[in-house]
Amino acid sequence: MGSTFSQYIDSWYAQFHVHLIHVATRWGYGEEESRDLVQQFFLELLQKNVTPTVVQHPRTYLTRAFTHKLIDHYRRTKAVLHKASLMETSSYEPSVLENLVRIQSNEELLASVRAAYNRLPARCQKVIHLKYYEGLTTEQISARTGLNTRTVYNNLYEGIRLLREEMKRAHPGLNFAAFFSLLPLL
Incomplete structure (x- = not known):
């Protein structure tokens, strides 16, 4: 089963990776980042034990699953950026000159x-x-x-x-x- 499953994934990658890259670029990701996300998506798909014969419409299945991955990636990135901005603003301490100007x-x-x-x-x-x-x-x-x-x-x-x-x-x-x-x- 392992080799058959791997063959399905390889086949899907060959058929649909360009389409999924296009989906990611429409979401605003750059070309290089889109390629990385698609490759990571197929690697994660290999780790899941999806029965390929159950998937009747692979393009639809892959597009929807990849879109969910993009949403999750966006949320994680947004959370990380938000935490980083909080750290930057909370650690800012005005200089003596700024304090003097503000007081004046x-x-x-x-x-x-x-x-x-x-x-x-x-x-x-x-x-x-x-x-x-x-x-x-x-x-x-x-x-x-x-x-x-x-x-x-x-x-x-x-x-x-x-x-x-x-x-x-x-x-x-x-x-x-x-x-x-x-x-x-x-």
């Missing part, structure tokens, strides 16, 4: 935010301070300042609008959510 740019950004905040009307500053520094709700701010809740809301809205305009002018690429994360640092 953050200090410049904080100074810009402070300046914009200081240019706000006093009521807006007070309401923003109570909201973002002390974490009070609109109702709590209203109770503490004696302003009605609608006035508190309007002052918050006006202050945020003015800060947003000022920061868009000074730092056009700044994400406004990132800007709000800076407010407590002032």
